[in-house]
Amino acid sequence: SLVATISLLTACGSTEVTSQNENFKGKVPASCEIPEVVAEFAAQVPESKFVPTDWQAFPDTDLAAVLDNNGIACTYGIQVAEVGGTVLWTANAENIWEQRKASWIEFGETPIDLPGIDETAAYVLKEGTESGEMHVWKINLLINDVWIQVGASFFQNVEEALPIIKAAIVATQ
16 A cells, blocks of 8 residues: 555665666665754744655656655645645656656746756746745756655745755755
């Protein structure tokens, strides 16, 4: 079952990811309780913590692609206030990045060069209202052959997202 799969993902040690490029090696975090990621969410949304989630992934979604690829999906924030975000990590096994990229572009994601990060590629989705409140904000990045997706409802710009993105990258080293 999906719950058993997630339990296995979160209970084992770090999953070493062998890249298609022999010079790079990353890892998918084994647990969502990553102090650096929790701290960066809490810096922007005070009292944020890891929120255990019983994922029910629909087919042909990023979440399904990540979970089907032995990845991990983690939500952080304040559950009762429904404020926070989700980070997905998975290996770029069987070129999953290229498979998902077409759907990101179709839904309006655009390429971006993240300041201070040496990513292979990155795409950002920004949708908001005229008042400036963001309803959808997501970034997909590929670094060391690990696909990371960071999504949150409270980001207004890339600069606000960078500390969480950098903590998510640190979790792969």
